[in-house]
Amino acid sequence: MAGKGNSPRPPLAVALLATLLALFALIPLGYVIYMTAVTGWDASIELIFRPRVGELLVNTLLLMLIVVPATLVAGVGGAWLVERTKLQGHKWWAVLLAAPLAIPAFVNSYAWVSAIPSLEGVWSGALIATLSYFPLVYIPAAATLSRLDPAIEQSAASLGLGPWQVFFRVVLPQLRIAVTGGGLLVGLHLLAEYGAFAMIRFETFTTAIMQQYASTFNGTAGNMLASVLVFFCLILLVLEVRSRGTARYARIGSGAQSKPLRLPLHRYQVPAQLGLMALTGLAFGLPLWFVIRWIVAGGAEIWDVDEFVPALLQTLGLGLAGAVAATVVAFPMAYLAVRHPGWFSKSLELSNYVTSSMPGIVVGLAFVTVAINVAPDIYQTTGLLVAAYVLLFIPRALVNIRAGLAQAPKELDEAARALGRSPFNAFLKITLRLTAPAAAGGAALVFLAVVTELTATLLLSPNGTRTLASAFWSKSSEIDYAGAAPYALLMILLSAPMTYLLFQQSKKVAGQ
Amino acid sequence: MTEQSPARLPEPRIAPSVAPTTNSHLQITDVTKNFGSQAVLKGVNLSVAKGGTTAIVGPSGSGKTTLLRLIAGFEHPATGSISLNGSKVAGDGVWLPAHKRQVGYVAQDGALFPHLTVGQNIAFGLDTAKLAGGRRGAAGRISELLDMVSLDASMAKRRPHQLSGGQQQRVALARALAREPELMLLDEPFSALDAGLRVATRRAVAKVLNKAGVTTVLVTHDQAEALSFADQVAVMRGGKLAQIGNPFVVYTRPADRATAEFLGDAVILDAWMEGSLATCSLGGIPVRRPPAQGRVQLMLRPEQIRIAEDGPIRGVVVDTDYFGPETTVRLKLSVPPELADRADHRYPGGGEVITIRHWNAPIARPGMELCLRVVGEAVAFPLDPACD
Numbered sequence: 001m002a003g004k005g006n007s008p009r010p011p012l013a014v015a016l017l018a019t020l021l022a023l024f025a026l027i028p029l030g031y032v033i034y035m036t037a038v039t040g041w042d043a044s045i046e047l048i049f050r051p052r053v054g055e056l057l058v059n060t061l062l063l064m065l066i067v068v069p070a071t072l073v074a075g076v077g078g079a080w081l082v083e084r085t086k087l088q089g090h091k092w093w094a095v096l097l098a099a100p101l102a103i104p105a106f107v108n109s110y111a112w113v114s115a116i117p118s119l120e121g122v123w124s125g126a127l128i129a130t131l132s133y134f135p136l137v138y139i140p141a142a143a144t145l146s147r148l149d150p151a152i153e154q155s156a157a158s159l160g161l162g163p164w165q166v167f168f169r170v171v172l173p174q175l176r177i178a179v180t181g182g183g184l185l186v187g188l189h190l191l192a193e194y195g196a197f198a199m200i201r202f203e204t205f206t207t208a209i210m211q212q213y214a215s216t217f218n219g220t221a222g223n224m225l226a227s228v229l230v231f232f233c234l235i236l237l238v239l240e241v242r243s244r245g246t247a248r249y250a251r252i253g254s255g256a257q258s259k260p261l262r263l264p265l266h267r268y269q270v271p272a273q274l275g276l277m278a279l280t281g282l283a284f285g286l287p288l289w290f291v292i293r294w295i296v297a298g299g300a301e302i303w304d305v306d307e308f309v310p311a312l313l314q315t316l317g318l319g320l321a322g323a324v325a326a327t328v329v330a331f332p333m334a335y336l337a338v339r340h341p342g343w344f345s346k347s348l349e350l351s352n353y354v355t356s357s358m359p360g361i362v363v364g365l366a367f368v369t370v371a372i373n374v375a376p377d378i379y380q381t382t383g384l385l386v387a388a389y390v391l392l393f394i395p396r397a398l399v400n401i402r403a404g405l406a407q408a409p410k411e412l413d414e415a416a417r418a419l420g421r422s423p424f425n426a427f428l429k430i431t432l433r434l435t436a437p438a439a440a441g442g443a444a445l446v447f448l449a450v451v452t453e454l455t456a457t458l459l460l461s462p463n464g465t466r467t468l469a470s471a472f473w474s475k476s477s478e479i480d481y482a483g484a485a486p487y488a489l490l491m492i493l494l495s496a497p498m499t500y501l502l503f504q505q506s507k508k509v510a511g512q
Numbered sequence: 513m514t515e516q517s518p519a520r521l522p523e524p525r526i527a528p529s530v531a532p533t534t535n536s537h538l539q540i541t542d543v544t545k546n547f548g549s550q551a552v553l554k555g556v557n558l559s560v561a562k563g564g565t566t567a568i569v570g571p572s573g574s575g576k577t578t579l580l581r582l583i584a585g586f587e588h589p590a591t592g593s594i595s596l597n598g599s600k601v602a603g604d605g606v607w608l609p610a611h612k613r614q615v616g617y618v619a620q621d622g623a624l625f626p627h628l629t630v631g632q633n634i635a636f637g638l639d640t641a642k643l644a645g646g647r648r649g650a651a652g653r654i655s656e657l658l659d660m661v662s663l664d665a666s667m668a669k670r671r672p673h674q675l676s677g678g679q680q681q682r683v684a685l686a687r688a689l690a691r692e693p694e695l696m697l698l699d700e701p702f703s704a705l706d707a708g709l710r711v712a713t714r715r716a717v718a719k720v721l722n723k724a725g726v727t728t729v730l731v732t733h734d735q736a737e738a739l740s741f742a743d744q745v746a747v748m749r750g751g752k753l754a755q756i757g758n759p760f761v762v763y764t765r766p767a768d769r770a771t772a773e774f775l776g777d778a779v780i781l782d783a784w785m786e787g788s789l790a791t792c793s794l795g796g797i798p799v800r801r802p803p804a805q806g807r808v809q810l811m812l813r814p815e816q817i818r819i820a821e822d823g824p825i826r827g828v829v830v831d832t833d834y835f836g837p838e839t840t841v842r843l844k845l846s847v848p849p850e851l852a853d854r855a856d857h858r859y860p861g862g863g864e865v866i867t868i869r870h871w872n873a874p875i876a877r878p879g880m881e882l883c884l885r886v887v888g889e890a891v892a893f894p895l896d897p898a899c900d
Contacts, residue, residue: 409623416636419688421636430625433627434627
C-alpha cells in the first residue's frame with residue numbers, strides 16, 4: 001500500500017537539486033551528440049570510417065576479447081578457490097587477491113616495462129590489463145559466493161549432482177549478476193585506460209584521442225573518436241543490463257543461513273596454491289618489487305621535497321575536494337532513490353551512471369570545450385577539475401549513501417518528528433547521523449579514484465598543478481623511472497586501505 | 513429449533529466516541545487521500561473521545577495506516593479535515609506539521625534510534641531545559657518512564673539491539689510518553705512479536721496508556737488484538753470505514769458479510785426471513801432488526817452453535833482439526849424435518865457444510881451424526897442483488 005511505503009512526492013528542493021545534477025551530468029553526452037551534429041553527417045562519416053579508426057577498433061576489440069574472458073576466469077576461479085574450497089590460508093588469499101586493485105594500471109605497466117623494456121603490442125596490453133583488472137571480477141564474485149544460500153547446493157547434491165556439476169549448473173548461474181557487473185567494469189576500464197597502454201605504445205581510442213588533443217588540439221577528429229568511444233560504452237552498458245536479466249539471486253526464506261560448503265582440494269591443493277601465488281605475484285608482487293627497486297636505486301636524490309610535498313598536498317587537496325563534493329552532490333540523488341523510488345529517481349540516477357561510465361578523456365574533453373566556448377573564466381580552474389571528478393566518480397558515493405540511507409528508514413525520521421523535532425532537525429539528528437559512516441566510506445572510495453586519476457587531470461588541471469598521478473606520469477614519460485617511483489609508492493600506500501574498505505563493503509552489500 | 517428459547521444478547525454498549533459527544537479528542541471529517549491515481553481513503557469520518565481507545569482494523573491495503581499517518585501529520589489529506597481537541601490541524605487550508613501536534617507515535621518495529629542508548633532514545637523528545645533539575649531531572653524522568661513500562665532503570669544504558677522485541681516496544685512507548693502526549697498513535701506495534709510476547713506486551717501497553725489517561729488510536733490487521741485492546745473498533749475496507757462500534761457490537765452484529773468474515777469465523781447460511789424469524793438448515797433462528805424479508809443470508813458465530821444431546825437439527829461430521837483446548841468440527845447439515853415437508857422450495861434444504869467449535873475432541877469423529885442447537889440471535893444480511 002502506498003501509504004505504508006514512501007510518499008510519491010519528493011521535497012521540491014531535493015528534486016530540484018537532483019535534477020540540476022542530472023542535467024549537469026549529461027553535459028559530456030550532450031557534448032558528444034552536439035559535436036557530431038555540428039560536424040555534419042558527411043564529415044562525421046568521413047572521420048569515423050577511415051583506416052585509422054579501423055586500426056583502433058581492431059586493437060580495442062582484440063583487447064576486449066582477450067582481457068574480459070581472462071579476468072572472468074581469474075576472478076571467478078580465484079573467488080571459488082577462496083570461498084568454496086578447503087584452500088590452505090584462504091583468509092589471506094581472500095585479501096591478497098583483492099590487493100592488485102591498490103596498484104593503478106599505469107603503475108603496473110611501468111613495473112612491467114621496467115622488467116621487460118621491449119614490452120609492447122596487444123598481448124602485453126592484455127597481460128597488464130588482466131593483472132590490473134581481475135580484482136574487479138574477483139571482489140563481487142567472492143562476495144556473492146560467500147552469501148549464496150548453501151541449501152540450494154545441498155538440494156542439487158541431493159538430486160544426484162556431483163561437486164563439479166553443482167558448480168557449473170547451480171553456483172555459476174547464480175554468479176551472473178556479479179560476473180556481468182565485473183565484466184562491464186573491466187570493459188569500461190579498458191576503454192578508459194590511457195597511461196597503461198601509452199606506456200607500452202599500444203594504441204586504443206583513448207590513447208589516440210589524447211595524442212590528437214596533445215599534438216593538434218584538433219577538436220573535430222578527437223571528438224569523432226570520442227563519440228565512437230562513447231558508443232562502445234553505451235553498447236557495454238546495454239549488454240550488461242540485458243545479460244543481467246530480471247532474475248534475483250538473493251536468499252529466500254527465513255531461518256539462519258548455514259555456512260557455505262567447502263570442497264576438499266586433495267591433490268589440487270599445491271597447484272591451486274602455486275596458481276594463486278603466480279597470479280598475485282605478477283599482479284601485486286612484481287609492481288611493488290619494481291617500485292621498491294627503483295626507490296632503492298634512486299637513493300635519496302629522488303625524494304625532492306620541493307617537488308614531492310606539493311604534489312602530495314595537491315593530490316590530498318583535490319582528493320578531499322572531490323570526495324566531499326561528490327558526497328554532497330550524491331546525497332539528494334540517493335535520498336530520492338531510497339525514499340522516493342520511481343521512474344523519476346531512476347532516470348536521474350541513470351544519467352549519472354551513463355556519464356560515469358564514460359572515459360575520463362571524454363569528460364575532460366567535454367569540459368574543456370564547454371568551458372572554452374561558454375565560460376572561459378572557469379577553464380583550467382580547480383573547480384572545473386573537481387566538477388569532472390564528481391561526474392566521473394559519483395556512483396561510488398551514490399552507492400554507499402544509498403546503502404547508508406537504507407539503514408536509516410524513514411520511520412526513524414518520522415519518530416523523531418513525532419517527538420517534536422522539525423523535519424530538518426530530524427534529518428540532521430537521525431538520517432544524516434545514521435548515513436554518515438556509509439557516506440564516509442563512499443567519500444573514501446572517491447578519494448582513492450581521484451588520487452589515481454590521470455586523463456581528466458592531465459586535460460583539466462590548472463597550470464602548475466601536479467598531482468601524484470600527473471607527476472608520476474611526467475617523470476615516467478621522461479624515462480625517469482627512479483624519479484617516478486616515490487609517487488607510485490605513495491599512490492599504492494594511499495590506495496591500499498581504500499581497497500581493503502571496498503573489499504569489506506562488497507561482502508556486506510552482496511545479494512542486495 | 514424454534515422451541516428453544518434463545519438467550520437474548522445483552523444490549524450493546526454504545527462507545528462514547530460514537531454517541532454524540534462534546535468531548536471529542538480527535539475528529540476526522542470526510543477525509544480522502546490519493547496516491548497518484550489510486551484513491552486510498554474515500555471519505556472517512558471518525559470521532560475518538562478524550563481518553564478513549566480506538567482500534568482501526570482492516571485487511572492490508574484498506575487504508576488504515578494511511579489514516580494513522582494523516583492523524584500523525586506525516587501525510588496531507590486530499591480533502592476533508594482533521595481536528596485535535598477542537599482545533600483543526602489539517603484540511604481547509606490549515607496544516608500543522610507532525611512535530612507541533614503533541615501526538616505520540618509508536619511504529620511497527622518501535623523505530624528506536626540505533627545510534628542512541630535506551631536513555632538517550634527516551635530523552636530525545638524531552639526538553640531538558642524545561643525540566644526541573646535540568647539533566648538530572650531528565651535522568652529521573654527516564655527512570656520514571658522505564659518504570660512505567662515495567663523496565664528496569666539499568667536498561668537506560670543499553671543499546672536498542674541489546675533488547676528483545678517486547679522490550680524495544682516498551683521503550684518506544686516510554687519514549688512516546690515522555691512528551692506527555694494527549695493522543696497516542698500505535699501503528700501495528702505488536703505485529704512483529706511472537707504470539708506469547710504479543711499478548712503480554714499488549715496488556716502492558718494498554719495498562720500504561722489507561723493509567724496515563726491518554727487517548728489512543730491503534731492500527732492493526734489482527735481482529736483479536738483490536739477486539740481485546742480497544743473500547744471502540746473501526747473496521748476499514750477499501751478506503752472506507754465499514755463499521756464503527758464497541759468490540760462486542762462489531763463482532764456480534766457486523767454490518768455486512770465481509771466485516772463478519774474479517775472479524776472472525778462466521779457461519780453463513782441461506783435463510784428465509786419472515787417477521788423476525790429466519791428459517792434455515794439450523795431451524796428457525798431469531799434475528800434482531802432484520803434488514804429485509806424473504807431470502808436473506810444469515811450469520812452466526814461458530815461458538816453460537818452447540819452440540820446437543822438430542823434434537824431435530826443434525827449434521828454429519830466431515831472432519832475435525834484438533835487445537836488442544838478446542839476442536840474445530842466441520843459438519844454437513846441434514847435437512848431439518850420441519851423443512852423437508854415444505855413444497856414451495858423457498859426454504860433452504862440442508863446440505864451446507866458449517867464449522868463449529870467444541871472443547872471435547874473425542875465427541876466428534878468423521879461420519880458421526882451430531883445434534884445441534886443454536887444459542888442467541890443471528891444477524892441477517894440482505895442478499896447481494898448480483899447473486900440473486
